[in-house]
Amino acid sequence: MNYQARRKPWQNKDKVSRSSRRVFPENISLQEAWEKWGKVLESIRPLPSEEIPVIHSLGRITAEPVIALNSSPFYNSSAMDGFAVRFEDTFGASETTPVRLKIGPEAVEVNTGDPLPEGFNAVLMIEDLQIENGYITFHAPATPYQNVRSVGEDIVKTELILPENHQIRPVDIGAMLAGGNTRVLVRKMPRAVIIPTGNEIIDPGTPLEKGKIIDYDSFMIGAIIEASGGTFERVDVVPDSKELLKKTISDCLDKSDFVVTIAGSSAGTRDFCPDAIAELGDVLVHGIRIRPGKPVLLGLINEKPVLGIPGYPVSAYITFELFGIPLINRLRGLPDPPEERITAHISRPVSSTPGKEEFLRVKLGRVRDKFMATPVGRGAGALMSLQRADGIVRIPELSEGAAPGSEVTVRLLRPLHEIENTLVMIGSHDISIDILSNWLKKTHPSFSLSSAHVGSMGGILAIKRGEAHLAGTHLLDEETGEYNIPFIRKLLPDLPLRLVTFLRRQQGLIVPKGNPRGITGIQDLTRDDIVFINRQKGSGTRLLTDKCIREAGLDPSEIRGYEREEFTHMGVASSVLSGVADTGMGILTSAIALDLDFIPVATERYDIIVPGEFDGFPPLAALLEIIRKDGEFRKSVLSLGGYEVDDMGKVVYEQ
Numbered sequence: 001m002n003y004q005a006r007r008k009p010w011q012n013k014d015k016v017s018r019s020s021r022r023v024f025p026e027n028i029s030l031q032e033a034w035e036k037w038g039k040v041l042e043s044i045r046p047l048p049s050e051e052i053p054v055i056h057s058l059g060r061i062t063a064e065p066v067i068a069l070n071s072s073p074f075y076n077s078s079a080m081d082g083f084a085v086r087f088e089d090t091f092g093a094s095e096t097t098p099v100r101l102k103i104g105p106e107a108v109e110v111n112t113g114d115p116l117p118e119g120f121n122a123v124l125m126i127e128d129l130q131i132e133n134g135y136i137t138f139h140a141p142a143t144p145y146q147n148v149r150s151v152g153e154d155i156v157k158t159e160l161i162l163p164e165n166h167q168i169r170p171v172d173i174g175a176m177l178a179g180g181n182t183r184v185l186v187r188k189m190p191r192a193v194i195i196p197t198g199n200e201i202i203d204p205g206t207p208l209e210k211g212k213i214i215d216y217d218s219f220m221i222g223a224i225i226e227a228s229g230g231t232f233e234r235v236d237v238v239p240d241s242k243e244l245l246k247k248t249i250s251d252c253l254d255k256s257d258f259v260v261t262i263a264g265s266s267a268g269t270r271d272f273c274p275d276a277i278a279e280l281g282d283v284l285v286h287g288i289r290i291r292p293g294k295p296v297l298l299g300l301i302n303e304k305p306v307l308g309i310p311g312y313p314v315s316a317y318i319t320f321e322l323f324g325i326p327l328i329n330r331l332r333g334l335p336d337p338p339e340e341r342i343t344a345h346i347s348r349p350v351s352s353t354p355g356k357e358e359f360l361r362v363k364l365g366r367v368r369d370k371f372m373a374t375p376v377g378r379g380a381g382a383l384m385s386l387q388r389a390d391g392i393v394r395i396p397e398l399s400e401g402a403a404p405g406s407e408v409t410v411r412l413l414r415p416l417h418e419i420e421n422t423l424v425m426i427g428s429h430d431i432s433i434d435i436l437s438n439w440l441k442k443t444h445p446s447f448s449l450s451s452a453h454v455g456s457m458g459g460i461l462a463i464k465r466g467e468a469h470l471a472g473t474h475l476l477d478e479e480t481g482e483y484n485i486p487f488i489r490k491l492l493p494d495l496p497l498r499l500v501t502f503l504r505r506q507q508g509l510i511v512p513k514g515n516p517r518g519i520t521g522i523q524d525l526t527r528d529d530i531v532f533i534n535r536q537k538g539s540g541t542r543l544l545t546d547k548c549i550r551e552a553g554l555d556p557s558e559i560r561g562y563e564r565e566e567f568t569h570m571g572v573a574s575s576v577l578s579g580v581a582d583t584g585m586g587i588l589t590s591a592i593a594l595d596l597d598f599i600p601v602a603t604e605r606y607d608i609i610v611p612g613e614f615d616g617f618p619p620l621a622a623l624l625e626i627i628r629k630d631g632e633f634r635k636s637v638l639s640l641g642g643y644e645v646d647d648m649g650k651v652v653y654e655q
Contacts, residue, residue, distance in 0.1 A: 054183060064185050093141045282301070290357045295315070368466050431589050503648055507586070517582050588600070
């Protein structure tokens with residue numbers, strides 16, 4: 001292919017002015033990008049071979065057929081402990097007419113694996129014989145080569161053991177060694193050089209300071225490369241300099257099969273990767289209509305692929321999976337393996353912007369007879385949304401999203417058997433749920449807990465729709481002053497269930513250390529110098545907040561930041577810590593975790609709804625056992641601060 005003909009005029013321009021921003025020259029669909037990249041892959045031949053010891057060949061790809069150099073076994077050997085005999089000497093043996101043979105000339109004692117003595121052609125098992133006075137006695141005749149492993153029974157010399165382009169497994173190593181092979185020709189492992197870029201990037205372990213970002217992308221991408229059968233070298237971080245970046249890329253080409261740059265591929269004034277790659281070779285793709293991952297760049301320099309991976313971690317992961325792993329497979333001479341997919345139902349509405357294909361991260365679990373998929377976060381920088389995800393849903397480019405309960409196809413990131421043993425908990429957020437999840441995995445490694453934070457009301461409605469095994473809730477009924485039970489009676493009147501108390505916790509206003517604004521209570525929220533951060537509608541904390549605002553006679557429209565919402569207590573605490581907000585309603589534990597101050601407002605009961613239909617589900621039984629009886633788990637919750645666990649595991653309502 002003549003890649004030079006594909007060069008764009010903009011690619012040969014001088015350094016972009018730092019006062020201007022690049023407009024993506026291309027913004028193509030994922031399908032178009034794949035077609036262009038596919039042509040590059042078609043032109044790539046598998047890597048040449050190298051000879052290595054068989055004992056170190058696990059996972060490698062054979063570069064030529066492996067032929068047996070000897071037979072296995074290579075001599076006739078006894079398959080049992082017993083005596084070697086001539087089968088013709090055993091004729092006539094029966095229950096009524098036993099045969100006796102003299103040990104030595106007529107019967108030779110052998111153990112399993114011993115060579116068959118010359119002139120003998122069968123073995124009688126020791127348990128079928130009587131031995132006395134130098135003779136063996138038996139009651140059944142032998143057949144030719146009975147209990148004998150003959151030459152080549154397993155492997156015959158010159159037999160094909162492994163074909164070319166075969167990924168070597170543990171059993172293959174045994175077969176090659178048995179066939180006399182101690183060395184094997186395999187394809188060289190694809191070598192990548194990873195180049196992290198950016199003035200703000202620092203190595204892991206470097207003391208943190210504002211404006212600096214730890215380089216974890218390089219090592220995450222490197223791990224993907226290694227897991228896919230390649231090797232990688234990470235060079236030192238390259239600061240924002242086009243000429244320095246060009247030199248680094250040029251230096252890395254000779255010692256690699258492909259190069260990966262991290263960050264610097266977008267449209268910022270310091271994003272020099274597009275120009276650097278264009279001046280060294282060809283930019284084939286820059287800008288794809290996907291979310292996350294739009295700024296990905298695919299190029300070719302001296303016939304070697306170069307991938308410009310976006311700096312946001314989720315973008316980096318997804319784009320390298322899309323384009324980097326197929327490249328590694330091609331270099332190894334392997335087809336792309338099939339992806340494991342299942343059909344699931346979305347647990348809550350998902351809106352998507354038409355014009356971009358979105359890769360939505362979801363948690364999964366089987367509830368009743370269907371899999372439920374719950375979104376876990378969507379930001380390109382939200383690495384934990386990917387780390388916690390069980391699968392990825394691709395939302396088509398022209399779609400506006402997915403309605404609750406609608407079917408979606410999920411590409412699995414975890415084995416299906418793990419998902420089958422996953423408890424789905426939807427509802428109110430609490431930090432202790434993470435402790436519970438870890439404790440379940442620690443005590444029962446085959447079980448998992450998947451939690452989605454959609455608020456107490458969202459949890460109750462998920463139970464009503466049959467989308468969760470459990471729901472966390474702390475809804476206060478203003479008329480009765482009772483927690484949770486009035487809402488269950490109203491919204492789940494006919495559903496057999498138990499309401500189990502998990503813990504009691506303090507809710508209040510989280511403020512910065514030292515309370516610099518001098519906030520004393522709810523009445524201060526309407527002050528001009530106070531910025532508030534709220535919880536989402538339907539959460540128990542939001543209901544408590546609104547109740548307190550009404551009782552204080554305040555107008556929510558006069559509270560700056562009232563409309564801005566967070567979905568977790570830690571999200572609220574983080575907003576206060578970072579200065580995004582001066583205060584927000586949350587639990588004491590989250591304030592303690594981030595070393596913030598706290599103004600108590602109420603003590604509330606956090607309960608777990610347990611539908612009766614799941615009583616026989618082993619992961620649920622294990623989790624409830626932990627809640628009811630595990631004293632060490634309770635200690636770990638108490639150690640967080642801000643909790644009371646005296647009633648943990650108590651059934652407070654049943655219907």
